Structure formats: C-alpha cells, structure tokens
Amino acid sequence: MGGLIGPDEIRRVTGAALELSKVDGVEVLVMHEWGGLTRFARSAIHQNTWSEDTEMRVRVVTGGRTAVAATNDLTAEGALKAAKHAREMAMVAAPDPDWPGLAPAAPAQEKDAFDDATASVTPEARAETVARLVAACPDGFHAAGAHETGAMEVVLASTEGQFCYAPATQTSITTVIAGGDGGTGFAETFAGRIDEIDATVVGERAATKAASSEQPRDIEPGEYDVVLEPAATSTLVGFLSYLGFGGRALIEGRSCLSGKEGDLVAAPAITMADDALDPDTLGLPFDFEGTPRRRIELIRDGVFRSGVTDRRTAKQSDTESTGHALPPPEPEGPFPLNVRMEPGDASMEELIASTERGLLVTRFHYSNVVEPTTSVITGMTRDGTFMIEGGRIAYPVKNLRFTQSILEALTNTRAIGRDLELASEFFFSASLVPALAIDGFRFSSVSDH
Amino acid sequence: MLQHAKGAVEAAHAAGADYADARFVIEDSESVTVRNEQMEGIDRSTSKGLGIRVLVNGCWGFAATASIEPADVERTAHLAIQIARASSRLPIEPVRLAEVEPVVATWASPMQEDPFNVALEEKVALLMEATRRMQLVRGLTYAEAGLDFYRRRTLYASSEGAAIDQTITNSGGGIEGVAVADGEMQRRSYPNSFRGHITAAGWEHIPRLGLIEEAERTATEAVELLSADDCPSETMTLILDSGQMELQIHESIGHPIELDRVLGMEEAYAGTSFLRPEDRGSLRYASDIVNITADATLPGGLGTFAFDDEGVPAQRTPVVVDGIFQNFMSSRETATTIGLPASSGTMRADGWSNLPLIRMTNVSIEPGEGSLADLIGDTDDGIFMSTNQSWSIDDKRVNFQFGCEIAWRIRDGKLAEPLRNPNYAGITTEFWQSCDAIAGREEWVLWGTPNCGKGQPGQVARTGHGASPARFSDVQVGVR
Numbered sequence: 048m049g050g051l052i053g054p055d056e057i058r059r060v061t062g063a064a065l066e067l068s069k070v071d072g073v074e075v076l077v078m079h080e081w082g083g084l085t086r087f088a089r090s091a092i093h094q095n096t097w098s099e100d101t102e103m104r105v106r107v108v109t110g111g112r113t114a115v116a117a118t119n120d121l122t123a124e125g126a127l128k129a130a131k132h133a134r135e136m137a138m139v140a141a142p143d144p145d146w147p148g149l150a151p152a153a154p155a156q157e158k159d160a161f162d163d164a165t166a167s168v169t170p171e172a173r174a175e176t177v178a179r180l181v182a183a184c185p186d187g188f189h190a191a192g193a194h195e196t197g198a199m200e201v202v203l204a205s206t207e208g209q210f211c212y213a214p215a216t217q218t219s220i221t222t223v224i225a226g227g228d229g230g231t232g233f234a235e236t237f238a239g240r241i242d243e244i245d246a247t248v249v250g251e252r253a254a255t256k257a258a259s260s261e262q263p264r265d266i267e268p269g270e271y272d273v274v275l276e277p278a279a280t281s282t283l284v285g286f287l288s289y290l291g292f293g294g295r296a297l298i299e300g301r302s303c304l305s306g307k308e309g310d311l312v313a314a315p316a317i318t319m320a321d322d323a324l325d326p327d328t329l330g331l332p333f334d335f336e337g338t339p340r341r342r343i344e345l346i347r348d349g350v351f352r353s354g355v356t357d358r359r360t361a362k363q364s365d366t367e368s369t370g371h372a373l374p375p376p377e378p379e380g381p382f383p384l385n386v387r388m389e390p391g392d393a394s395m396e397e398l399i400a401s402t403e404r405g406l407l408v409t410r411f412h413y414s415n416v417v418e419p420t421t422s423v424i425t426g427m428t429r430d431g432t433f434m435i436e437g438g439r440i441a442y443p444v445k446n447l448r449f450t451q452s453i454l455e456a457l458t459n460t461r462a463i464g465r466d467l468e469l470a471s472e473f474f475f476s477a478s479l480v481p482a483l484a485i486d487g488f489r490f491s492s493v494s495d496h
Numbered sequence: 497m498l499q500h501a502k503g504a505v506e507a508a509h510a511a512g513a514d515y516a517d518a519r520f521v522i523e524d525s526e527s528v529t530v531r532n533e534q535m536e537g538i539d540r541s542t543s544k545g546l547g548i549r550v551l552v553n554g555c556w557g558f559a560a561t562a563s564i565e566p567a568d569v570e571r572t573a574h575l576a577i578q579i580a581r582a583s584s585r586l587p588i589e590p591v592r593l594a595e596v597e598p599v600v601a602t603w604a605s606p607m608q609e610d611p612f613n614v615a616l617e618e619k620v621a622l623l624m625e626a627t628r629r630m631q632l633v634r635g636l637t638y639a640e641a642g643l644d645f646y647r648r649r650t651l652y653a654s655s656e657g658a659a660i661d662q663t664i665t666n667s668g669g670g671i672e673g674v675a676v677a678d679g680e681m682q683r684r685s686y687p688n689s690f691r692g693h694i695t696a697a698g699w700e701h702i703p704r705l706g707l708i709e710e711a712e713r714t715a716t717e718a719v720e721l722l723s724a725d726d727c728p729s730e731t732m733t734l735i736l737d738s739g740q741m742e743l744q745i746h747e748s749i750g751h752p753i754e755l756d757r758v759l760g761m762e763e764a765y766a767g768t769s770f771l772r773p774e775d776r777g778s779l780r781y782a783s784d785i786v787n788i789t790a791d792a793t794l795p796g797g798l799g800t801f802a803f804d805d806e807g808v809p810a811q812r813t814p815v816v817v818d819g820i821f822q823n824f825m826s827s828r829e830t831a832t833t834i835g836l837p838a839s840s841g842t843m844r845a846d847g848w849s850n851l852p853l854i855r856m857t858n859v860s861i862e863p864g865e866g867s868l869a870d871l872i873g874d875t876d877d878g879i880f881m882s883t884n885q886s887w888s889i890d891d892k893r894v895n896f897q898f899g900c901e902i903a904w905r906i907r908d909g910k911l912a913e914p915l916r917n918p919n920y921a922g923i924t925t926e927f928w929q930s931c932d933a934i935a936g937r938e939e940w941v942l943w944g945t946p947n948c949g950k951g952q953p954g955q956v957a958r959t960g961h962g963a964s965p966a967r968f969s970d971v972q973v974g975v976r
Contacts, residue, residue, distance in 0.1 A: 048561075048575055083579070084953055088761045091588040095579045096953070098560035098849040100545065117541035119562050132540055139616040140535040141624070170557075170575075170582035178586055191763035193952045223764040233764075299637060301674070301681040376537025378529060412767070415886040417899055417975075418917055420681045425897050425975070427890040429767075448888075448895055448921070450975055491975050492921055494895035495770075 049081030049099050049166065051200055052121070054212040061204040063123035064105050064130035070137070072108040072149045073130060074205040076335055076374060077101065077121065081166075082197025085173040090181045090189045092174060106375050107133035108149065111142040115375045147358035150368070152208035155333035155340070156324055158215075162240040165216035166198035176246045180222055183250030185258055188226030190250065195219050196241060203337035211333040215239065220246055223430050224253040229263055229496060230443075232256025233409050233430035235278065237469040237477050239329060256409060256431040260443040266434070266493055268447060272405030272461075273488040274398045274435065279428075280388070280480040281470035282411040284319065286424050287453045288383045288478075290416065292321070292345055294360030294371070295380025303422035303454060307351050313457035315349040316391060321371070321383035327469065327479055330385035336372035343369045345383065349458075357381040387479040391463025398462055398484045400438040406488075407433040407440060411449070422453040427494065447490040459486045497522075498661060500564045501653035504548045507573035509655050513550035513580070515593065516573075517654035519805060520546050520564070521848035526612060529642040530623035532631060536640065538616070545848035550576045554590025555583035560849040593828040594838050596808050598657035603802035605664045606795070607698025611645040614699045619643050622669075622707065629711035630673050635719040637676040641707060643669040644691055644946070646958070648847075650805065658807035666798060666958060667701045668694025668944065673715035675722050682721035682916060684901055686714040688739045689883050694944040694958070695796045717902060720914060727903055727918035729974035733878030733967065734920055735871055738935075740900055741861065741963035742943040743884045748924045749781075749788055750859040750959065752893040753815055754842075755824040757854075759833060765952050767891030770924065771821065773834040779821040782928035785864060788816035790825050792841060792857035797960030798944035799857035801844075806852060808841035815859065819929070827854050846955035853951050858942065860962030864934030868965045871935050878906040879973055881918045897921040897975060920973045927968060935964040 061075040081099035085092055101121040106113055107130060114136035116129040173194050181190045200214040221235040234253035236244045275283070287303075296302035304312065322342040323330025333339050336358055344352045356364065357372035360380055371381035399407060406428075414426025427448050434441045464482030471477040500520040508516035522544040529536035545562040546569060557580025561572040623641040630639030646666040653659050670692015672685045687693040687705055695701055736744060751757065752769040760768055771779070782788075792810035794800055801810050806828050813823050824830075825842040843852035872880060886899035903918035904911040942962040949956055 048559075048571060085582075086952055087586060088759075088763055089588070090586065092583040092586045093556065093588050093761055094558070094851060094952075095556060095583045096558040096560075096851055097575055097579060098547075098953075100543075100560075100562050100849055102543075112535065114538040115540075117539070117543075119543040119545065136538045136540065136616060139620055140538055141533070141620070143535055145534070170579040171585070174582040174585035181586060189760075191760060193764065195952075221764055225763065299674075300676045301637075305679075376527075376529070376539050378536060412891050413888050415888045415899075417886060417897075417919060420676075420679050425886075425888050427888065427895060429891050446890055446895070448890070448897060450897070489976075492895060492897075492972070494890045494892070495923070496890075496892055496894070 051214055052079055057202045058204065058210065060121055060123050060126050064126040065204060065206050067130040067134060070107050070109040070134055072206045074106040074149050075126065076104040077202040078199060080197060080199040082195060083170060083173055084193055084195040085177055086193045087177050088191040090184060092177060095170065103129060104374060105129040105133050107137050109134065109137050111146050112137045112140040113143060113146060114140055145359055145363060147362040149205045149207045150209055150337040150358060153339055155211045158213065158324060158332045160239055161214035162216045165196055165218050165241040168196035168241055180220065180246040180250035183247060183254045184224055185254055188224050188254065188257055190222050190224045192222030201331055203333060205337060209337040211337050213331050217329055218244055220244055220249050222249055222253050224257040226257065227261040230257040230261035231430045232260060260431050263443040263445045266444040266447065268490045268492050270487045270489055272402050272486045274402055274405065274407045275483045275485065276409050277468035277470040277480050277482055278410035279408045280483050281478045282414050282426060283453045283456060284386050284388060284478045284480050286414065287422065288386055290419050290422055292354040293380050293382035294354050294356035297354045298360060298363055301420060303420055304351050308353065310351055311349050312351045312454050313346055313349040314460040316463055317346055317349050317457050317460060318389040319346050319386055320344045321355060321386050323385040325387055328385040328387060329477060334370040334372040335374045338368045338370040338372065340370040355381050355383050388481060390465045390467050390481045392465050393462045395464060395482055398464055398482055399435055399440060401462055401484060402435045402438060405435045407435055417450060423450065424453060425450040445496060446494040448492045449489060450491040451489045456485050456488060461486050498651045498653060498659055500546055501651045504546055504569050504573055505653045505655050507570045508548055508550045508576060511574050511577050513552055513577055515551040515655055516548065518546060518548045519848055520651040522649045523847055524612065524647045526645045528619050528623060529640065530627050531640045532638050533624050533627050543847065547848045548573050548576045549851055550580050551591055552577055552580035553584055555580050555587055556591060557583060558851040591829050592832045594831040596828060598654065599803060599807055600659045602661040605696045605800065607665050609699040611667045611699040612647065626671050626707045626711045629708060630671065630715035633712060633715035633719055635675055636715045637674050639673050639715060641671040642691055643702065644694060652807055654807055660803050660807055662802055664696060664801060665698060666694055667697050667699060668692050669702050669705055669707060671707050671711055671714055673718040675718040677722050680722055682718050684714045684718040685883055686710045688943060689885060689901065691946060694798060694946050696798060696800045697796055721902060721916045724914045724916040727915045727974040729976055731970055731972050733875055733969050734971040734973060735875065735878060735880045735965060735967045737882040737965050738939060738941045738963040739943060740881055740884050741966055742945065742961040743887055744898065745859055745861055745961050745963060746945050746959065747887055747889045748893060748896055750856040753824050754854045755826040755830040758824060759830055766950055770892045770894050775821055777822060780819055780929065781816045781821040781925055782819045783931045784819040785934060786816055786819050786928060786931050787862040788859065789813065789862065790815050790857050790859045794858045794942060797858035797942050798958040799960035804841045804843045805845050806839065806843045808839045811841045813840045825854055844957055846957060850953065850955045853955060855957040856959040858960035858962060861934065863937040863940040863964045865936045868935050868939050871933055871965055871967055872906055872911060873909040875906045876908060880904045880906055880911060894924055896924065919975050920971050921975045922971055930969045931966055932969055933967040939964040
C-alpha cells in the first residue's frame with residue numbers, strides 16, 4: 048500500500064482552496080507520507096507498524112491578517128472546507144504589520160531523492176534486515192532498535208503562482224546492543240535509498256562496542272579532553288542550529304550568536320553550512336513557504352557568517368528569505384535542518400592517538416538547554432564511553448553528565464575527523480558531521496551505569 | 497461511527513487474526529497565540545483515521561489508514577496481518593493478554609462549556625489584553641500568550657466484544673514574558689511553562705487561570721531577573737514549587753515505572769529503567785513521607801479517561817507507599833510477562849496512526865501538611881525554585897538535572913533575593929529519599945504535561961501530575 052499521488056492530482060485538489068473568494072491570498076502545503084517501522088527489543092520484533100496519512104495546511108491571507116486550518120481530508124471538498132475555516136479565523140485576527148506576503152513564484156531545484164524500492168519495502172524485507180542485524184549479536188548480548196522505510200511527497204501551492212513538488216524516500220536503522228556485564232553499544236545509519244544501508248555493518252559496529260564496554264569503571268566528573276563520534280557531534284550541531292542560527296532568535300537578541308556576525312566563534316578549522324540540496328543530506332529543495340532552498344554558509348573558518356531566515360524574519364532584517372521556513376504557524380521561527388560540517392583530515396584512530404588522556408564518547412542522550420545565550424547545554428553520555436590513555440582506548444567508564452557551552456567546545460576543537468556521517472540528535476533531524484577532538488569538555492556529574 | 501472500528505475488527509478476524517482491536521479516532525485541535533498584541537498564529541486542525549492492531553500466532557502487527565472506505569479498511573486489516581506474520585521472523589515469547597471484561601460503554605470527559613464553540617474573538621481579546629498588560633512593564637522584550645484546545649473521540653472495538661465510544665476534551669492557556677539585555681535572556685511563565693496549565697475541562701477553565709491578572713507580575717519578574725545574581729553553586733536545602741514538582745515526578749518517577757521500559761521495549765530510544773520487577777514491595781524509592789499514585793480516575797487530569805486504548809477501565813494504582821516502591825504502570829501484554837493478573841490500564845496511542853504504548857496517567861504525589869509559607873518558614877537556609885525551564889535525565893532514569901525559571905534564596909525562614917539561571921542535579925532515589933517535607937492539600941495542583949515524547953515512530957502524550965511544593969535536603973544546585 049502507499050504510493051505517490053503525484054503533482055497533477057495534488058494540483059487539482061489544492062486548486063479548490065486556491066480559488067477561495069474574498070481573500071488576498073491562499074497557500075496550501077500538502078505532506079503525504081507512508082511507510083513502515085519494524086521495532087525490535089531483546090532480539091525479537093515486538094512492535095511492527097505501517098501507516099499512511101496526508102496533512103494539508105491551508106493558510107489564508109486577508110487584509111494583512113492570516114490563519115491556518117489543517118485537515119487530513121485530501122479531497123477538493125476537504126481543501127475548500129479548510130480554506131473557509133482559515134478565512135473565518137483570519138477575519139477575527141488582528142492585521143499583522145510584519146506580514147511579508149506569500150512567496151513569489153520561483154523554480155526550486157530538482158533533487159533526485161525518491162527511490163521506488165525504498166518506498167515499497169515489504170514487512171517481510173524489513174524483518175529480514177532486522178534479522179541480519181540481530182545475527183551480529185555476540186552470545187549473551189541482545190539487540191534493540193528500529194528499522195524504518197518511508198516515503199513522502201510535499202507540495203507547496205499558492206495564489207502567487209508558486210507550485211513546488213518534491214517526492215523523497217528515507218530509511219534508517221538504529222540499534223543498541225547490550226548484554227554481558229554492563230556492556231552496551233550504539234550504531235545507526237540513515238540514507239535516502241534502501242540499497243545504501245547495511246544492517247550487518249550496523250550490527251557489527253554496535254556489537255563490537257558493546258563487547259568492549261563491559262564492566263565500565265567508576266569515573267570522577269571534571270574536565271576531560273574528548274573525542275566525539277559523529278552521533279555525539281550531531282548533538283552539538285543540532286542544538287547550535289536551534290539556539291544559534293535561527294533568524295528570529297538572532298533578531299530578538301536571544302541567540303548565542305546575536306551580534307557576533309564576522310566574529311571568530313569556533314576554531315578556525317570549523318566550517319559548516321546548511322545545504323538541503325547536498326545529495327548526502329535528506330532535505331527538501333524548497334521550504335514550507337515555497338522559497339527555493341540554497342546553500343547557506345553558517346560558520347566559515349571559525350567565523351560566524353550568517354543565520355537563516357524565513358520570509359518574516361527576512362523582512363524584519365531587510366534581506367531575502369534563505370528558504371528555512373517551517374510549516375505554519377512557526378512559533379520558533381526558522382532554523383537550519385540540514386547542516387553539513389566540513390571534514391578534517393584525521394582518521395578516528397588518529398583522533399584517539401592525539402589524545403593523551405581523555406574520553407571517547409559514542410553519543411549523548413536526552414540533552415537540553417541550560418543557558419541559551421551562552422549555548423550551554425546538558426546531557427548524558429550513553430552506549431559506549433571509554434577512557435583514552437596514552438593515545439589508546441584504555442577501558443570503558445560509566446556514563447557522565449556534561450554541562451558545556453557548544454561555542455566553547457567548538458572553539459576548543461583540536462582536530463576534525465575525515466569521515467562524515469549522517470547522524471541524528473535525539474530530538475532533531477540528522478546532520479552530516481565528522482568526529483571531533485575537543486579539549487577541556489566539562490562533565491558535571493556521573494551515573495551508576 | 498463505531499461501525500468503522502467494528503468493521504475493521506471483523507475484517508482482521510476474517511483474514512486470520514487471533515485477536516484484533518481497532519480505533520477510529522477523530523481529533524480536533526485549536527491553538528491561538530498572540531505576541532506583543534499581534535497575532536502569532538491561529539491554527540485549527542482536524543484529523544481522522546483508523547488504526548488496526550492484530551495478533552497472529554502470538555506476534556503483533558499494526559496498520560493505519562486515513563480512509564474508511566470499506567475496501568481500504570479491508571486492505572489495511574490484511575496489511576496488519578501481513579505485518580504480524582512478518583514479525584514471526586524474529587518472534588518474541590508468544591504474547592499473552594491479561595484478561596479484561598469486554599465493555600460496551602460511552603463516556604465523555606466532563607466540561608461546562610465547549611471551548612470549540614467559544615467565539616474566536618473572545619479568545620483573541622483575552623490574549624491581546626494579557627500581552628498588552630505585560631508590555632506595560634519597561635524592559636520586557638516580548639510578551640506571549642496562548643490558548644490550546646484538544647478533542648479526541650476514540651471509537652474502540654475488539655474481537656473480544658468491547659465497543660467503547662470515548663471523548664476527551666482538554667483546555668489550557670498561559671502567558672510568558674521574555675526579557676533580553678546584554679547577552680542575557682530571562683523568561684517567566686504563568687501559570688506554568690510550556691503553554692501554561694492544561695486540563696481535562698472546557699472553556700470554564702480559562703477565565704479561572706487569571707492570565708490578565710498575573711500579566712504584570714510575570715513580566716516584572718522576567719525583567720528583574722536580568723539584574724539578579726546567578727544561582728550559587730552549592731549543596732543545600734531545596735524547595736520546589738508544585739509546577740517544578742510536576743516535571744520532577746514525570747521524569748524521575750513516571751517514566752521509570754513504565755513496565756515496557758523496565759522490560760527493555762524502549763531500550764534503543766528513550767531508554768530503560770533502573771527498576772526491576774523484583775523491586776516491587778521492597779525498593780526504598782523515597783523517604784517514608786512520600787506517597788505516589790497513578791490515578792486515571794482523577795477528575796480533570798490530562799491522564800484522565802474511562803478506558804485505555806486496550807479497553808481496560810481506568811484505575812488508581814499505588815506506586816510508592818510510605819517511600820517503598822509498589823507497582824508499575826502496565827499493559828495487558830506486559831502484565832502477564834511479569835505474572836500480574838491484570839493490566840493497570842495505561843495504554844494510550846497518539847491518534848489513530850500509532851499503536852498504543854504504556855503512558856503515564858495522572859502520576860501524582862499525595863499532599864502532606866501545611867502551606868508553602870510554612871515550608872519556607874521552617875527552613876533556615878536554602879533555595880526555593882519555581883517553574884520548569886529545562887530537563888535532562890539518563891537512559892535508566894538515574895542521573896537528572898533540571899533548570900527552573902527563577903529561584904529565591906531562603907534565609908531565616910524568609911524569601912530573600914531572587915536568583916537567575918537556577919538549576920539542580922541529583923540521583924533519583926537519593927533525591928527522593930532526601931524529601932523531608934511536603935506541603936498540604938491547599939497547595940496541591942493537578943498540572944498537565946502536554947508534550948511527553950515516547951516510542952518509534954515518535955508519539956506525544958498528554959499526562960497529568962498532581963503536586964504540592966516539597967523540600968529536599970543536601971541537593972547540588974547551580975551546576976556549571
């Protein structure tokens with residue numbers, strides 16, 4: 048089940064909303080998604096699901112007033128009904144002096160992001176993939192995780208004549224292998240196509256880490272040099288995207304980067320950009336206002352270049368939208384979702400070898416903001432934390448809580464890994480990031496496992 | 497509309513399901529937000545669809561569709577069965593469901609005035625006035641006010657004969673003032689952070705919140721925090737207000753007692769729990785003045801219902817009694833796994849497109865005695881923290897750290913100077929065992945957490961937590 052509806056049919060449906068009378072403008076965002084997720088625990092499949100849904104969000108503009116009505120009834124009648132609801136609500140709203148208008152018609156770059164095979168993976172195939180991963184478990188260990196295959200098509204249509212259509216597929220495998228005497232290891236992979244992921248590789252990576260992390264030793268909190276694997280780097284990048292690069296936070300002075308354009312905010316080796324068009328990221332070629340996306344340099348050679356905007360924040364800062372609007376209404380404002388940090392030249396072995404005494408961190412867990420304007424966040428290590436001594440992995444340690452400024456950590460970055468991985472923060476989308484070697488990373492307390 | 501769910505169950509049964517249940521769910525929501533007397537957003541959303549869950553040879557399958565056309569329902573039922581058969585490639589121990597009496601019932605959460613029938617003009621006017629009053633405070637960067645309303649109608653049927661029509665309405669609102677200056681940002685929220693105070697009620701809940709009456713104080717505190725001292729880094733006596741107690745309970749008691757976490761079913765994502773099945777009746781979770789209950793029958797809570805999404809009646813379950821851990825929150829499957837005779841009735845799904853998971857009901861601390869003023873008056877030296885700002889806890893729910901919006905130093909039984917950027921950290925059982933006072937019923941508030949995340953695909957649940965302010969000794973505060 049599931050399958051592309053296609054631009055022609057969606058154009059017909061959304062057309063019913065665009066023809067709404069007595070308004071100045073209408074914008075319709077359609078997101079049609081389907082897919083399956085096979086979840087496993089203790090090396091058995093325990094939750095196995097599939098769903099298909101379509102969300103249609105209709106924004107109506109009248110006299111500088113706007114409102115949004117959403118429905119999952121993807122019919123012409125459903126579109127018109129939602130549009131009428133939005134019009135009724137907009138009539139009550141106060142005029143918005145900062146309303147930037149709907150996005151003008153402009154072509155978005157096409158991105159080859161849809162794979163038929165990924166869109167039609169069967170439950171049997173997902174189960175077989177999970178079985179290959181589970182087979183990597185050593186005796187006395189078990190695997191938990193999820194394997195997802197899904198597809199979506201997104202349309203943005205408006206009375207300004209804009210019509211963007213993008214289909215995309217996505218798949219992932221995430222696992223924690225645990226067992227023995229307190230051993231636990233994590234690995235994950237994301238891709239746009241099913242033939243780009245290998246469950247055996249993921250399973251073996253997690254299994255190796257789990258087997259080597261048994262009997263974790265006690266450790267004291269304090270400052271340690273660290274080597275962050277890409278999954279841990281993605282936590283820093285994900286939270287910096289949220290706290291730092293958003294146009295609204297920058298304008299309101301509550302970003303950790305407010306007033307720092309042109310300043311050195313990270314080590315000179317750090318360069319990162321948001322680039323949904325990069326074939327290795329999972330981004331769409333247009334944002335949720337219909338503005339075509341383009342590469343935006345965020346930090347170059349350690350210098351903060353610019354944040355990202357949607358149409359509202361662009362108007363407020365007298366610039367053009369960078370194409371980073373979220374689905375309306377967007378109370379947080381725009382922020383980048385497809386960040387790529389440029390790689391360095393060090394292998395993981397070299398990063399570890401360059402660390403005289405420190406910690407190797409596989410990933411962070413349940414991180415959250417402590418002080419937004421100084422980019423201080425806190426979170427826990429998880430699923431493989433190791434002491435490095437004399438440039439070698441010495442022994443596993445129990446999990447620690449970090450409380451650390453992201454910008455300070457990026458400033459103290461000593462070396463950057465040469466391999467990029469698409470890695471996810473717990474709450475954010477995936478970033479394309481390398482491993483990092485960072486000096487003086489602060490750990491404020493420890494846990495018991 | 498129960499026929500949609502019944503038809504799905506019949507289709508699944510005919511196609512080979514040993515057990516099937518189905519939920520036809522209609523969800524409506526409305527969110528209105530004003531910032532600085534300008535509309536930030538008016539958003540109404542409606543969604544409906546059907547989720548079908550089946551057991552085949554002891555393995556689960558689930559499929560969901562937005563279409564209720566008979567052919568689509570039949571196809572979705574067959575897909576659920578195909579998925580269940582695929583699950584047998586790596587089978588769990590065959591699922592055994594704890595017994596439950598099939599119920600035929602209709603229930604709706606009580607309310608006096610349907611919030612979806614209240615004129616939008618009235619809602620907007622309230623929020624405009626609240627932000628206007630906040631903006632009168634010099635130095636405030638922005639004032640925000642919001643209202644949220646949710647309605648979920650669930651029509652549930654099972655192959656055991658249950659047929660339940662249940663409608664739950666939630667209403668809530670709150671205000672927030674943010675002050676920014678010299679690289680510092682301070683925020684104050686009322687009645688609570690993260691969209692305010694939301695309950696199972698109608699529009700009548702909103703005027704009682706006092707959003708306009710509390711606007712000036714809320715904004716003033718945000719501005720005054722800019723020039724306050726930072727919370728000191730010390731180990732000291734800590735008093736938490738009931739709003740922060742809400743999240744302390746949620747994260748360090750509510751999640752650890754979810755039996756699916758204990759059994760490893762969430763291990764790779766949200767994590768597990770430090771609790772083990774054998775800890776029931778013996779583990780000292782807290783000091784002997786602490787009593788915790790999970791109560792889905794409490795009037796007005798976000799975790800209040802008549803039946804869960806397995807058709808199990810709502811229950812009141814003692815979780816911690818006199819400081820000793822007693823009971824988990826369970827499902828029909830997990831109850832039998834550890835030998836319990838029945839589910840505690842906590843399975844809830846986020847809409848029609850997700851399968852039900854064990855979710856907190858109203859997990860609350862029972863009140864003690866006295867007022868908050870009594871608690872503070874009885875404290876020579878300490879710190880009082882109010883209103884959650886951030887949270888973080890490890891994968892077994894042991895090591896936690898919370899940030900609050902504001903704190904005050906307590907000296908000689910009185911609140912002294914305000915302190916900004918307060919936070920505290922601890923180890924779950926050590927922290928709860930250090931609880932030496934809990935305020936009484938008059939300070940007890942049944943709060944709602946509207947954004948509890950769990951599961952893959954990710955689900956969001958609304959949970960309830962009743963709490964009075966409480967005092968803890970020797971807590972690490974001001975973590976840097």
